[in-house]
Amino acid sequence: MTADLQQKIYVAGHRGMVGSAIVRHLQAKGYKNIISRTHAELDLTNQAAVKAFFEREKPDQVYFAAAKVGGIHANNVYSAEFIYQNLMMEANVIHQAFEADVKRLLFLGSSCIYPKMAPQPMNEDVLLTGKLEPTNEPYAIAKIAGIKLCESYNRQYGQSHGIDYRSVMPTNLYGPGDNYHPENSHVLPALIRRFHEAKINDASEVVIWGSGLPMREFLYVDDMAAASIFVMQLDKNIYDQQTSPMQSHINVGFGEDLTIARLAEIIAKVVGYRGSIGYDSSKPDGTPRKLMDSGRLARLGWQAKVGLEDGIKLAYADFLKNYANI
Numbered sequence: 001m002t003a004d005l006q007q008k009i010y011v012a013g014h015r016g017m018v019g020s021a022i023v024r025h026l027q028a029k030g031y032k033n034i035i036s037r038t039h040a041e042l043d044l045t046n047q048a049a050v051k052a053f054f055e056r057e058k059p060d061q062v063y064f065a066a067a068k069v070g071g072i073h074a075n076n077v078y079s080a081e082f083i084y085q086n087l088m089m090e091a092n093v094i095h096q097a098f099e100a101d102v103k104r105l106l107f108l109g110s111s112c113i114y115p116k117m118a119p120q121p122m123n124e125d126v127l128l129t130g131k132l133e134p135t136n137e138p139y140a141i142a143k144i145a146g147i148k149l150c151e152s153y154n155r156q157y158g159q160s161h162g163i164d165y166r167s168v169m170p171t172n173l174y175g176p177g178d179n180y181h182p183e184n185s186h187v188l189p190a191l192i193r194r195f196h197e198a199k200i201n202d203a204s205e206v207v208i209w210g211s212g213l214p215m216r217e218f219l220y221v222d223d224m225a226a227a228s229i230f231v232m233q234l235d236k237n238i239y240d241q242q243t244s245p246m247q248s249h250i251n252v253g254f255g256e257d258l259t260i261a262r263l264a265e266i267i268a269k270v271v272g273y274r275g276s277i278g279y280d281s282s283k284p285d286g287t288p289r290k291l292m293d294s295g296r297l298a299r300l301g302w303q304a305k306v307g308l309e310d311g312i313k314l315a316y317a318d319f320l321k322n323y324a325n326i
Ligand SMILES: NC(=O)C1=CN([C@@H]2O[C@H](COP(=O)(O)OP(=O)(O)OC[C@H]3O[C@@H](n4cnc5c(N)ncnc54)[C@H](OP(=O)(O)O)[C@@H]3O)[C@@H](O)[C@H]2O)C=CC1
Pocket: 012, 013, 014, 015, 016, 017, 018, 019, 038, 039, 040, 042, 043, 044, 045, 064, 065, 066, 067, 068, 069, 085, 089, 108, 109, 110, 111, 170, 171, 172, 173, 174, 177, 178, 179, 186
């Protein structure tokens, strides 16, 4: 697709970690007509409000980075909110985008769509081949519905209306603008905060949830934003060569994973915490491993740039600047 810098682009979730990075990257590329609404201005679970917004604004493209998001604890405890809000946002945004003749939409899913015991690394084909991880099954079901909404609109209306709605599945993300809530955040920001507070308070031990044995893959948010724009702008013929109408999503990973115990050691080093690390086995481990096979994206010509330790240094600098006093 040629880069028409006047295209009207709606970034849903522009104040979130990923949405704000997508806006930064689009602006750096020279896009002039980016539109956004805060959650307070437009509740995406509200069908009438979303309909009115799309009818009025008629964007050319949508980056769909709004969602109810959280770590293992939040997903487990607020399961109704995670399934209801995500399903509603997806149905409203994707359908109303179609009604408003939006030609291009990029939906952000998650690696948790894949079965808990999927063979590693997980390629796109393992979707719907086994049981999901219980701690995030409701969120995963909603994310699978988002992929299937995009595919179904493409299948029924792609040719007649010239629409092309794509999906990317990010691995665990981190970076500037992350959520540092002590319970509801993901592991990487949670540990940045916990190790920082332990350092400040001279604590002798930091306790990590679970066994420390689960493995996770982490991608820096600017890489995710770059990958999102890359996939959105891919020529349709090239995209279609790597995907199929009922299996159209693309994994976005870093390519390597590590144990939570090793992650904790790296964060402790970056933060400068020198005490010991303990484990709370009463907390859930979740999926034992979820390394993405990002070969499809690599074949299309994209790969991550920011290494884990460098990325954690950047995230910690952002934490010190913007959140250290929360
Ligand atoms: N962070 C991660 O590790 C991963 C994220 N993803 C996916 O990437 C995408 C972006 O995630 P991330 O940036 O981390 O999430 P954030 O929580 O940082 O941002 C989500 C954004 O969505 C907005 N939002 C939530 N509910 C509504 C609503 N009802 N109406 C309007 N806006 C709403 C939020 O606004 P407000 O805060 O005001 O509610 C916020 O701006 C999501 O689809 C997520 O599922 C996938 C894999 C991993």
